[in-house]
Amino acid sequence: MSEFRPAPWATAEACPQDCASHPLSQPCGDGRAFPLEVVPDVVSPPIAAAAAGEAGACLDADRRSVDGQCRQEPDYMMNAPRRNALNRTPPRSPDFHLLPSATTRAMPALLLATAVAACDVPANRDPVVLEEFVAENPPTPQSHSSTLVETRDGALLAAWFGGEHEGAADVGIWLARRDAEGWQPPRRVADGGQHDGRPQPAWNPVLFQPARGPLQLYYKAGPNPRQWWGLRAVSSDGGMHWSTPRRLPDGVLGPIKNKPLQLPDGRILAPSSREDESDGWRVHIEYSDDGGGHWRTGPALNDPAQIGAIQPSLLRHRDGRLQALGRSRQNRVFSTFSHDGGANWEPMTLLDIENPNAGTDAVMLHDGRALLVYNPAVAGRDWWDGRGVLAVALSDDGVQWRRVLTLENSPKDEFSYPAVIQTRDGRVHVSYTWKRQRIKHVVLDPRWLPSPASEGG
Numbered sequence: 001m002s003e004f005r006p007a008p009w010a011t012a013e014a015c016p017q018d019c020a021s022h023p024l025s026q027p028c029g030d031g032r033a034f035p036l037e038v039v040p041d042v043v044s045p046p047i048a049a050a051a052a053g054e055a056g057a058c059l060d061a062d063r064r065s066v067d068g069q070c071r072q073e074p075d076y077m078m079n080a081p082r083r084n085a086l087n088r089t090p091p092r093s094p095d096f097h098l099l100p101s102a103t104t105r106a107m108p109a110l111l112l113a114t115a116v117a118a119c120d121v122p123a124n125r126d127p128v129v130l131e132e133f134v135a136e137n138p139p140t141p142q143s144h145s146s147t148l149v150e151t152r153d154g155a156l157l158a159a160w161f162g163g164e165h166e167g168a169a170d171v172g173i174w175l176a177r178r179d180a181e182g183w184q185p186p187r188r189v190a191d192g193g194q195h196d197g198r199p200q201p202a203w204n205p206v207l208f209q210p211a212r213g214p215l216q217l218y219y220k221a222g223p224n225p226r227q228w229w230g231l232r233a234v235s236s237d238g239g240m241h242w243s244t245p246r247r248l249p250d251g252v253l254g255p256i257k258n259k260p261l262q263l264p265d266g267r268i269l270a271p272s273s274r275e276d277e278s279d280g281w282r283v284h285i286e287y288s289d290d291g292g293g294h295w296r297t298g299p300a301l302n303d304p305a306q307i308g309a310i311q312p313s314l315l316r317h318r319d320g321r322l323q324a325l326g327r328s329r330q331n332r333v334f335s336t337f338s339h340d341g342g343a344n345w346e347p348m349t350l351l352d353i354e355n356p357n358a359g360t361d362a363v364m365l366h367d368g369r370a371l372l373v374y375n376p377a378v379a380g381r382d383w384w385d386g387r388g389v390l391a392v393a394l395s396d397d398g399v400q401w402r403r404v405l406t407l408e409n410s411p412k413d414e415f416s417y418p419a420v421i422q423t424r425d426g427r428v429h430v431s432y433t434w435k436r437q438r439i440k441h442v443v444l445d446p447r448w449l450p451s452p453a454s455e456g457g
Contacts (some may be wrong), residue, residue: 280304356386
């Protein structure tokens with residue numbers, strides 16, 4: 001496996017300005033970027049000869065292109081067991097980003113070593129760095145509603161609920177850890193417990209690592225979303241071991257699907273919602289000033305008679321505005337802004353982004369752009385209608401959005417309930433439900449995504 005590490009001269013003082021937009025660079029301390037030094041493994045003579053013979057070409061055995069160019073992507077955390085899993089990834093739509101073979105993965109280690117040094121890499125690159133399944137052999141018939149977090153030691157954790165089917169008594173919370181060796185086998189870390197003598201299903205886990213304190217896992221338990229309650233467990237060793245889950249106080253559900261947001265002053269905002277039969281779908285925010293130990297619930301942010309909304313994501317824009325956006329019953333993504341740290345919110349509106357009454361997630365990128373993962377469609381007769389296309393959109397202001405990437409496109413299938421984070425290395429990680437059978441993980445390099453003002457795909 002090729003090792004990527006900062007070049008020895010890559011410091012804030014020595015950061016070369018002419019490499020600041022290099023697609024394989026990392027941020028310098030002053031906000032500029034430095035290229036990564038590629039340290040290739042031992043490469044077989046045939047591959048080395050091919051690289052020396054025609055550095056810009058695809059090998060015949062591995063020929064494929066993106067926008068007319070050979071796809072030459074970084075060897076990102078690659079390992080043999082996961083390569084095998086990747087090669088077994090089922091085919092999907094015609095715009096499927098072809099998965100790297102062993103030969104073309106070895107090529108970039110040679111080709112990019114020279115290109116990085118010269119800062120001479122084509123700007124038109126495929127933003128999809130990696131695609132894989134979290135579990136090669138899923139432990140349950142169905143998997144749904146995933147969540148992602150980066151631990152303090154740099155590992156990636158994914159959690160989801162799985163069982164016979166959504167709402168079945170055997171549904172529990174499963175968690176897998178990804179380190180340099182790839183995804184470790186998933187393990188069951190929580191269940192819905194017993195209520196009135198009956199086992200209860202678990203729902204919608206949310207992982208969260210606050211600035212201080214242990215890693216946190218929130219999830220729901222109960223017979224259905226109208227009657228469920230919230231629970232919380234913590235881990236002081238990066239998710240290896242978990243405390244006994246404790247039920248949250250009455251009236252507090254915790255983050256309902258998407259990750260909390262921690263403000264610079266330490267306050268944590270959990271995006272939450274209710275699905276009451278009598279009061280309709282309502283979004284609210286829950287607040288904690290002690291790292292998640294105690295919570296208070298804010299008022300509803302919408303009138304369900306006007307907009308029925310649930311499952312918000314939270315963004316903090318560069319100008320300090322907070323934005324809540326997410327799923328609605330009105331075939332559009334809802335949005336509302338706060339200008340005072342979440343104390344008060346503007347009237348909820350509908351963005352010009354299609355939403356088929358399906359879960360979304362969003363993240364504010366390090367460069368100030370907002371990124372949304374969503375299903376660009378409207379609701380149909382059945383609940384799964386519109387969930388066959390999964391896309392990425394970007395925005396500079398949270399109001400005007402442009403679709404820039406298609407992750408999945410198979411109208412007869414379901415690709416839904418995305419989770420998205422940006423890790424410290426700048427990569428964007430997306431997980432989502434793949435046909436209700438598995439959780440899929442996709443890694444993006446956001447520097448290769450089109451700008452919100454340009455045409456996307």
